[in-house]
Amino acid sequence: xxxxxxxxxxxxxxxxxxxxxxxxxxxxxxxxxxxxxxxxxxxxxxxxxxxxxxxxxxxxxxxxxxxxxxxxxxxxxxxxxxxxxxxxxxxxxxxxxxxxxxxxxxxxxxxxxxxxxxxxxxxxxxxxxxxxxxxxxxxxxxxxxxxxxxxxxxxxxxxxxxxxxxxxxxxxxxx
Amino acid sequence: xxxxxxxxxxxxxxxxxxxxxxxxxxxxxxxxxxxxxxxxxxxxxxxxxxxxxxxxxxxxxxxxxxxxxxxxxxxxxxxxxxxxxxxxxxxxxxxxxxxxxxxxxxxxxxxxxxxxxxxxxxxxxxxxxxxxxxxxxxxxxxxxxxxxxxxxxxxxxxxxxxxxxxxxxxxxxxx
Amino acid sequence: xxxxxxxxxxxxxxxxxxxxxxxxxxxxxxxxxxxxxxxxxxxxxxxxxxxxxxxxxxxxxxxxxxxxxxxxxxxxxxxxxxxxxxxxxxxxxxxxxxxxxxxxxxxxxxxxxxxxxxxxxxxxxxxxxxxxxxxxxxxxxxxxxxxxxxxxxxxxxxxxxxxxxxxxxxxxxxx
Amino acid sequence: xxxxxxxxxxxxxxxxxxxxxxxxxxxxxxxxxxxxxxxxxxxxxxxxxxxxxxxxxxxxxxxxxxxxxxxxxxxxxxxxxxxxxxxxxxxxxxxxxxxxxxxxxxxxxxxxxxxxxxxxxxxxxxxxxxxxxxxxxxxxxxxxxxxxxxxxxxxxxxxxxxxxxxxxxxxxxxx
Numbered sequence: 194x195x196x197x198x199x200x201x202x203x204x205x206x207x208x209x210x211x212x213x214x215x216x217x218x219x220x221x222x223x224x225x226x227x228x229x230x231x232x233x234x235x236x237x238x239x240x241x242x243x244x245x246x247x248x249x250x251x252x253x254x255x256x257x258x259x260x261x262x263x264x265x266x267x268x269x270x271x272x273x274x275x276x277x278x279x280x281x282x283x284x285x286x287x288x289x290x291x292x293x294x295x296x297x298x299x300x301x302x303x304x305x306x307x308x309x310x311x312x313x314x315x316x317x318x319x320x321x322x323x324x325x326x327x328x329x330x331x332x333x334x335x336x337x338x339x340x341x342x343x344x345x346x347x348x349x350x351x352x353x354x355x356x357x358x359x360x361x362x363x364x365x366x367x368x
Numbered sequence: 369x370x371x372x373x374x375x376x377x378x379x380x381x382x383x384x385x386x387x388x389x390x391x392x393x394x395x396x397x398x399x400x401x402x403x404x405x406x407x408x409x410x411x412x413x414x415x416x417x418x419x420x421x422x423x424x425x426x427x428x429x430x431x432x433x434x435x436x437x438x439x440x441x442x443x444x445x446x447x448x449x450x451x452x453x454x455x456x457x458x459x460x461x462x463x464x465x466x467x468x469x470x471x472x473x474x475x476x477x478x479x480x481x482x483x484x485x486x487x488x489x490x491x492x493x494x495x496x497x498x499x500x501x502x503x504x505x506x507x508x509x510x511x512x513x514x515x516x517x518x519x520x521x522x523x524x525x526x527x528x529x530x531x532x533x534x535x536x537x538x539x540x541x542x543x
Numbered sequence: 544x545x546x547x548x549x550x551x552x553x554x555x556x557x558x559x560x561x562x563x564x565x566x567x568x569x570x571x572x573x574x575x576x577x578x579x580x581x582x583x584x585x586x587x588x589x590x591x592x593x594x595x596x597x598x599x600x601x602x603x604x605x606x607x608x609x610x611x612x613x614x615x616x617x618x619x620x621x622x623x624x625x626x627x628x629x630x631x632x633x634x635x636x637x638x639x640x641x642x643x644x645x646x647x648x649x650x651x652x653x654x655x656x657x658x659x660x661x662x663x664x665x666x667x668x669x670x671x672x673x674x675x676x677x678x679x680x681x682x683x684x685x686x687x688x689x690x691x692x693x694x695x696x697x698x699x700x701x702x703x704x705x706x707x708x709x710x711x712x713x714x715x716x717x718x
Numbered sequence: 719x720x721x722x723x724x725x726x727x728x729x730x731x732x733x734x735x736x737x738x739x740x741x742x743x744x745x746x747x748x749x750x751x752x753x754x755x756x757x758x759x760x761x762x763x764x765x766x767x768x769x770x771x772x773x774x775x776x777x778x779x780x781x782x783x784x785x786x787x788x789x790x791x792x793x794x795x796x797x798x799x800x801x802x803x804x805x806x807x808x809x810x811x812x813x814x815x816x817x818x819x820x821x822x823x824x825x826x827x828x829x830x831x832x833x834x835x836x837x838x839x840x841x842x843x844x845x846x847x848x849x850x851x852x853x854x855x856x857x858x859x860x861x862x863x864x865x866x867x868x869x870x871x872x873x874x875x876x877x878x879x880x881x882x883x884x885x886x887x888x889x890x891x892x893x
Binding site for chain 3: 760763764766767834841843846847848849853854856857858865866868869870883884885886
Binding site: 203235238239240241242243245309316317318320321322323324325326327328329331332333340341342343344345358359360361 | 378410413414415416417418420484491492493495496497498499500501502503504506507508515516517518519520533534535536
């Protein structure tokens with residue numbers, strides 16, 4: 194009996210755009226900023242054995258994202274050879290970028306996630322969210338999703354509640 | 369526009385059985401042992417908003433599990449009102465207990481997970497695995513699975529490679 | 544043979560003024576800010592058995608300190624019944640406040656310390672610095688000191704090198 | 719005005735012997751064990767700028783120490799060119815080894831410390847104790863001490879209370 198390698202269809206691309214998830218404390222400046230992505234260290238910690246490609250798309254705060262920044266995410270999703278994609282994104286405008294990508298209707302399972310507390314800070318939700326997003330990317334039908342707070346939202350049914358710091362689905366008024 | 373509450377079908381039960389995931393350092397004894405489950409703290413850290421029921425089934429090392437311990441897990445899975453179940457289990461005999469539960473053929477999505485490094489120790493994979501397992505429980509068809517190393521295995525196609533400390537699918541020889 | 548209680552002369556007051564040491568990540572605002580002091584939790588973690596009084600004097604960034612804020616620290620040092628005092632302070636103007644307190648020439652051992660990385664962030668120097676400062680407060684002759692980077696500086700022979708993020712003693716030119 | 723380098727008399731040797739302080743979680747064996755010392759990483763985290771020599775004397779559990787192991791610590795203390803020495807030691811027999819070294823009456827300040835919870839486990843006292851011990855080694859008169867629980871004990875007036883997990887001074891009965 195030999196060992197079967199992981200199914201190649203599970204190969205996943207993680208597209209890193211910055212956001213709280215990846216912030217790093219700069220001891221000289223005394224503030225949280227971007228330096229390098231924590232993704233390679235996080236994946237090692239997660240003991241993942243499926244093939245993962247990490248792509249540093251940009252490292253910015255999502256409040257500073259312009260249309261061109263969101264287009265860059267869409268282009269990466271379009272060009273990715275993988276069928277499973279996780280996008281690490283700031284939470285403040287995650288829903289907007291997910292909308293840009295979702296409207297393109299790519300035949301891939303694209304899952305946006307991020308963190309409310311940086312990976313490098315005590316009590317971070319980053320590792321949980323990454324695990325949640327990776328499983329979602331492997332198991333859901335092709336579409337674009339936001340995976341936060343232990344829930345999966347489709348791109349056109351999600352917004353961030355900035356008061357409570359949670360993602361929620363707006364309810365359509367049915368008449 | 370009102371806020372839609374999470375879909376009640378996402379309600380998930382987490383059945384805790386102990387294992388490395390939940391070990392705690394006892395400063396007096398100088399060893400890793402079981403005291404209370406870390407699950408309530410972990411879920412708070414994960415910022416999960418779906419309804420979760422936590423059930424402390426047992427708190428033991430999976431190497432010490434006898435048939436009666438595995439049966440207790442099966443009974444809990446059978447009795448759970450939820451359709452989505454995550455079982456936190458020691459890695460050493462996770463595949464065996466998954467087999468006991470899987471053979472029962474319950475109409476629920478039951479996902480076993482655990483950790484190679486305890487939640488309370490630097491570099492733990494516990495948070496990642498919990499996130500991965502929760503998403504799997506929500507999105508996969510009813511069956512029993514093992515979710516470790518960023519992969520989902522069905523209960524009859526998984527074993528732990530104790531040399532490398534990873535889960536893998538044994539390959540059937542086809543003649 | 545009975546147990547001798549700790550020498551009452553070791554009783555120590557920790558005066559908290561804020562600074563990087565005590566910053567806390569606010570997930571809603573998405574920034575490091577002040578909420579409560581981490582000192583009670585840190586002392587529990589440190590397993591200290593000597594009597595410690597914690598005084599929250601203020602919780603501000605030391606770059607925002609005015610003369611009145613430094614005077615408030617001096618007043619607390621003067622009024623403290625203890626002979627051993629540790630002041631938790633932001634690093635940016637720690638040397639200035641130490642100078643204000645040092646010039647008062649109180650008959651107490653007063654030790655300023657802080658952190659370059661907050662207690663709540665990975666890789667923090669806060670716990671090390673607190674231990675270093677507490678021992679200095681117990682063992683050095685009455686005077687005012689800055690204890691950072693594993694070194695003890697007297698209040699009139701210390702400055703922060705903001706380029707390298709370390710404390711150093713300016714060298715007097717001898718002619 | 720130039721920068722004065724640290725006083726060379728502050729040069730400190732850290733003699734590592736193992737103990738809880740330096741234990742590491744082995745994910746394959748599923749237990750806390752010794753691999754490499756964490757001291758180099760800890761000193762970097764502590765941002766120490768004084769000259770420190772790290773000597774890996776042995777890496778064992780102090781319950782397994784025999785006379786020859788304690789003699790090896792004494793020999794290292796005797797041979798050290800530095801006047802300030804910190805010995806990282808398991809807590810269970812720290813008092814015994816301190817007695818062996820203390821009776822030798824070396825003209826150095828030798829400070830034993832350790833941890834009740836390993837550096838690599840949440841809630842560790844290791845960083846605090848190291849800072850406390852380093853300051854004690856720099857500031858106290860030559861002798862051998864145990865520095866734990868935020869207190870300094872001389873080598874002939876200390877024991878570990880194994881029930882409470884704290885160090886204390888036995889009280890001499892005066893008649």
